Amino acid sequence: MVGFILFFVDASFLFASVYLVSLVSFLMPIGQFAIVIVSLISFYAFRLYDLPRIKRTQNLLSNALLAVVVSGVLVVLIFFLPRLVLEQISRRALLYESSLLLVYLYLSRKIASSLIKRSPVRFFAIGCSVDCVEDCSVKAISNSTATIDFTSFQEAIKEFKPDFVVVPVDSKLANVNILPLDLPVISSKQVTEIFGLRLDLGQFRPEELYGYAFSSWYASVKSVIEWVIALALSILSFPLVLIAAIAVMINDPGNPFFVQERLGKNGKPFKIVKIRTMRKEGDHTSWTKDKDDRIFGAGKVIRKLRFDELPQFWNVLRADMAIVGPRPETPSIAAELAEKIPFYNLRMKVKPGITGWAQLNWGYDGSLEDVQMKLSYDLFYIKNRSIMFDLRIMLQTMETMLLGRGAR
Incomplete structure (x- = not known):
């Protein structure tokens, strides 16, 4: 819901900002419309509406800058190259608009992400423990066999509704195909890597580095x-x-x-x-x-x-x-x-x-x-x-x- 509202706030800001820029520098209506549409697509492509992810990964500034740069390049390629529209948008207007956008994106996402309450990540751990790197809910199930057969855990997984199923490193898996396609199965060391953005030194192997x-x-x-x-x-x-x-x-x-x-x-x-x-x-x-x-x-x-x-x-x-x-x-x-x-x-x-x-x-x-x-x-x-x-x-x-x- 917050992301949906943010989309309309973005559109309103874009229309208002390009209008103000057009008063300072030459910017025809076709140029204004181009910047608004391309910018909104770029915001979506760089996941600037995924507020929980922004809050978790803290890469707001890099995503915002990339979105602004890419939208600017696209506007140039699509609307500057044709001779008919070449003079419709000035480079100075695009620079002003890009600067306004970068400041707006940073401040708006900071405020919006602070308003949302991030729901805990739910882990279903089979035969291993999970070192929570953020707010999470863990259901740990023991496993005494060498192979993890998901038919034995299907009902428990369905009842708990986890975001991730966690298994021991290098464990043998059977009947993985019975799990929902949108339910990832990850190893215990990947929890730290995915959510903590660091490696688990206790389970690290040097050969992982080379690629x-x-x-x-x-x-x-x-x-x-x-x-x-x-x-x-x-x-x-x-x-x-x-x-x-x-x-x-x-x-x-x-x-x-x-x-x-x-x-x-x-x-x-x-x-x-x-x-x-x-x-x-x-x-x-x-x-x-x-x-x-x-x-x-x-x-x-x-x-x-x-x-x-x-x-x-x-x-x-x-x-x-x-x-x-x-x-x-x-x-x-x-x-x-x-x-x-x-x-x-x-x-x-x-x-x-x-x-x-x-x-x-x-x-x-x-x-x-x-x-x-x-x-x-x-x-x-x-x-x-x-x-x-x-x-x-x-x-x-x-x-x-x-x-x-x-x-x-």
Whole structure:
């Protein structure tokens, strides 16, 4: 019902916004109508009416931006190319409209998703347990045989009406075809992966990582795209780096940059460059804590705005790092963690990044448990890497920076 109402709100906003844009920039009625229709189709295609999913996956900004970009491209292809309509819509009008749309989509979905009450996910677990990663209802049934025969559980499943049937990893299944076609059967470790967007380290196997994510095509395209972005951002952020460096020297005289050895892809050492936010004296190898007294005044602001990470674009240009990937660690800490945490070194199968899936979902390390949780997110990213996933992480990082979340 909320989605249905939202559709009419979207249509009303689109008609009103394109009319206002037409007052500022040249936009004929045919252009106004084109933008409204194509935008609504794009909103639906990028699941901006699926509010429970938006609330669960928290990828609103990336979906909104993609919907706006795709609708803009479609308007150009369909209505700009014919000579008759080429002058009906100006590029400036399209830019104004796209900017309005992006702000509207973000705010409207944030408000709408906060109004809905998400119903618990219902799991029917056979011979295994379910680690709930969100509000859920679980009915667990024991199974003493080596094979799970669904004829024995058909009535119980029909009565409970689950959203998912969960079975042990690598279990043998019989008579699966008696289940409704819209009832997914998943393994217990997939629950964490699907709903938590991370891997279950207790049931993880290293061979899971190797697939499309390690294709040479993806690696080449990712490297080119990130190098171009890093070059542009290095130039654009130079004034911010300069201002931050001056602020550091005023607060704590000395070199405003912090250079430290970190481990890159396949454990290859390199020198990472950051803006210094801690006093020169003291230990710089231990984990950052809340209200860390090593951080001086200007450093707290710089970390809050994440300006301390900007010089790392230079590392991307040197091919030491990527924009998206697991955070690089010092050799001593990496060796210590590898001894205590299984599979820890697998995060070095890819280039380390300035931002990453673990940073967005968990933040800074404060304990061994934090490291294990972040590793589960890092391995999920490595397993599911793609250009679209990288774009989503970049956009969510922008959202985090603008809202000032997660920095310490």
